[in-house]
Amino acid sequence: MIELLEQVNHWHWLAFGLALLCLEVLGTAGYFLWLGISALIVGAILSALPLGWQMQWMSFASFGLITTWLWWRYQKGKDKKDDKTTTLNKRSQHLIGQFTTLEQDFPVGKGRLKLGDTSWTAVSEQKIEAGTAVEVYKVEGIILHIRQKH
Known part of the structure; x- marks a missing residue:
């Protein structure tokens, strides 16, 4: 050997x-x-x-x-x-920074928002009229926080 x-x-x-x-x-x-x-x-x-x-x-x-x-x-x-x-398996985190145009008036507080192919619960601190562009700036769980696009 x-x-x-x-x-x-x-x-x-x-x-x-x-x-x-x-x-x-x-x-x-x-x-x-x-x-x-x-x-x-x-x-x-x-x-x-x-x-x-x-x-x-x-x-x-x-x-x-x-x-x-x-x-x-x-x-x-x-x-x-x-x-x-990583935001893998955190679908809602991908929505931060996205913009959409409202199809109907959005009340102060909670409401529904269509973003992509899904309807989301959203929160706004002010009343937003239909046709206004909004931005998702924060996500808490499955609730989106939106504001008017500047």
């Missing part, structure tokens, strides 16, 4: 790295991507420097851990940023 490990050269590492990258293409969600890149790095280093088989495997393990950890840190930071700005 030791004889086989001592015969490994840079071509073996490059082939191993490419095989791992090919497995990644099959859809392993990034598990083999960084290991494949690490194997390619070890192959590139081995083509320039002679390393023993122990150092080759230690380098592969180190590069694999480092690249995977860096990717995990990058994704973790990206996910936190996305959590703050």
Whole structure:
């Protein structure tokens, strides 16, 4: 077994790295991507420097851990940023800033407003006449707060 490990050269590492990258293409969600890149790095280093088989495997393990950890840190930071700005499944939040023209007079307080293909409960602090453009400026639950467009 030791004889086989001592015969490994840079071509073996490059082939191993490419095989791992090919497995990644099959859809392993990034598990083999960084290991494949690490194997390619070890192959590139081995083509320039002679390393023993122990150092080759230690380098592969180190590069694999480092690249995977860096990717995990990058994704973790990206996910936190996305959590703050996402409005996925918050349909009413998409309505803030939208404009529509009233089809009928809107009373002070609560009333109904047609926006898109849906009728919404809306609140206004002033009476607004039909034909006036209004803006949705705030949403509380499923209640839209509207005001005249400036």
